[in-house]
Amino acid sequence: MxxxxxxxxxxxxxxxxxxxxxxxxxxxxxxxxxxxxxxxxxxxxxxxxxxxxxxxxxxxxxxxxxxxxxxxxxxxxxxxxxxxxxxxxxxxxxxxxxxxxxxxxxxxxxxxxxxxxxxxxxxxxxxxxxxxxxxxxxxxxxxxxxxxxxxxxxxxxxxxxxxxxxxxxxxxxxxxxxxxxxxxxxxxxxxxxxxxxxxxxxxxxxxxxxxxxxxxxxxxxxxxxxxxxxxxxxxxxxxxxxxxxxxxxxxxGRRVKQMQESEEQIAGIARRSAFYACDLGAGHVLCEQDLKFLRPGTGLAPQAAMQLLGRELRMSVRSGAQVKSADFHLLEGEAGSEPAEHALQRDVLGADA
The missing domain is CATH 3.20.20.70 (Aldolase class I)
Known part of the structure; x- marks a missing residue:
């Protein structure tokens, strides 16, 4: 023993x-x-x-x-x-x-x-x-x-x-x-x-x-x-x-804090993602009042969406539509690619898939 x-x-x-x-x-x-x-x-x-x-x-x-x-x-x-x-x-x-x-x-x-x-x-x-x-x-x-x-x-x-x-x-x-x-x-x-x-x-x-x-x-x-x-x-x-x-x-369990397997599907439902709070026209510069954060969490998470503040819309969007990084003009130096943190957000939560 x-x-x-x-x-x-x-x-x-x-x-x-x-x-x-x-x-x-x-x-x-x-x-x-x-x-x-x-x-x-x-x-x-x-x-x-x-x-x-x-x-x-x-x-x-x-x-x-x-x-x-x-x-x-x-x-x-x-x-x-x-x-x-x-x-x-x-x-x-x-x-x-x-x-x-x-x-x-x-x-x-x-x-x-x-x-x-x-x-x-x-x-x-x-x-x-x-x-x-x-x-x-x-x-x-x-x-x-x-x-x-x-x-x-x-x-x-x-x-x-x-x-x-x-x-x-x-x-x-x-x-x-x-x-x-x-x-x-x-x-x-x-x-x-x-x-x-x-x-x-x-x-x-x-x-x-x-x-x-x-x-x-x-x-x-x-x-x-x-x-x-x-x-x-x-x-x-x-x-x-x-x-x-x-x-x-x-x-x-273990002395590690991480998402459990049983939580993975729930996260997409229970967490929040970014949606437009109102109709916005092309060329509009995004501000915080233009956003609302609601379930499901299948889009851009709040912290990722906040990185888009100050960017200019390249198209018109409707109220209630899910926010996507592709809705905005790229910043100088991004060379046509999505910012790394947004790509990571998509990988984790399935946004823009």
Missing amino acids: VIDNHRPVYIIAEAGINHGGDMRVAAEMVRIAAAAGANAVKFQSFTASGLAHDSLAADQHAFFSKYELGRREHAELNELCRSEGIDFLSTPFDTDMLALLEELHVPAYKVASCDLTSLPFIAAIASRRKPMYISTGMGSMDEVWRAYETAIEHGCPQVVMLQCTTQYPTPYPQVNLRSMLAISDEVGCDVGFSDHSIGNWCCFAAVGMGASVIEKHFCLDKSVAGPDIPGSCSPEELTDLVQGIRAIEQAM
């Missing part, structure tokens, strides 16, 4: 712990993510004992234990992803889980915001020499720098730093998408967005700002209780997210 700004945005459907420890739900989430068109579905790999100290209350350990996925579950989900044509990803929270994911040949690794400052762990992940994307929730720019440098120094071939706010759901004023640009400018790395806000709008904005990776939590049922559910999207919203991102990618 290679992520860059010249390829389609890599969309990660974050299952996280929204499966509630139920493998049937987890498997259905894989199928939903694949059907929506996401590039990857991501889970979280941890054990309660490997995540939290014994000093935490027993109910906290029970909470984490509920969402654990064992070796067998990881293997089954990995195989299901392969059959569904979607990448299997998971965030490791300790080195044992990192080793398990390595055995499953995951294509990339994710570092959670809580481990942005866990530099030894980042180094261990980076040593696997696979792409990494690192969430930056709760982080400062200095911490982002240190995490990025650690990953690069320990062999990671590509690091994508994800703007993230560790709040579920994230209020819009706290999303701070512009910090994604600050990371790109200061660190000089690829950037993306891990979204915890409600709806897809922030993801769409991030794509327009240059995100190469989008990560969004989703769930099967938004009425079910869970810590990540409030900021998660439904299966239908996940489909809308993917379709919206793909549409935005097409709409982004």
Whole structure:
């Protein structure tokens, strides 16, 4: 897997712990993510004992234990992803889980915001020499720098730093998408967005700002209780997210301003060209009041017609007739040829054809 700004945005459907420890739900989430068109579905790999100290209350350990996925579950989900044509990803929270994911040949690794400052762990992940994307929730720019440098120094071939706010759901004023640009400018790395806000709008904005990776939590049922559910999207919203991102990618275009193919025929209808505003006799010297500029734009454009001001008509013309450079006497030195700008005007808009 290679992520860059010249390829389609890599969309990660974050299952996280929204499966509630139920493998049937987890498997259905894989199928939903694949059907929506996401590039990857991501889970979280941890054990309660490997995540939290014994000093935490027993109910906290029970909470984490509920969402654990064992070796067998990881293997089954990995195989299901392969059959569904979607990448299997998971965030490791300790080195044992990192080793398990390595055995499953995951294509990339994710570092959670809580481990942005866990530099030894980042180094261990980076040593696997696979792409990494690192969430930056709760982080400062200095911490982002240190995490990025650690990953690069320990062999990671590509690091994508994800703007993230560790709040579920994230209020819009706290999303701070512009910090994604600050990371790109200061660190000089690829950037993306891990979204915890409600709806897809922030993801769409991030794509327009240059995100190469989008990560969004989703769930099967938004009425079910869970810590990540409030900021998660439904299966239908996940489909809308993917379709919206793909549409935005097409709409982004190139940093060149030019007439589009679809506009070429319209230009001849929608633009204006020069017409005579009144009857004029031969020998009349053209002035601005003699002209009006109307659709269609198949004749001389206004700027080209204005070049004829002060010239003498060599024939009578009727009101409403389209202005042509051939209606006028040539200026001295034109040697019987039409001025270059008029010839260009004819070539572009089909005037006098």
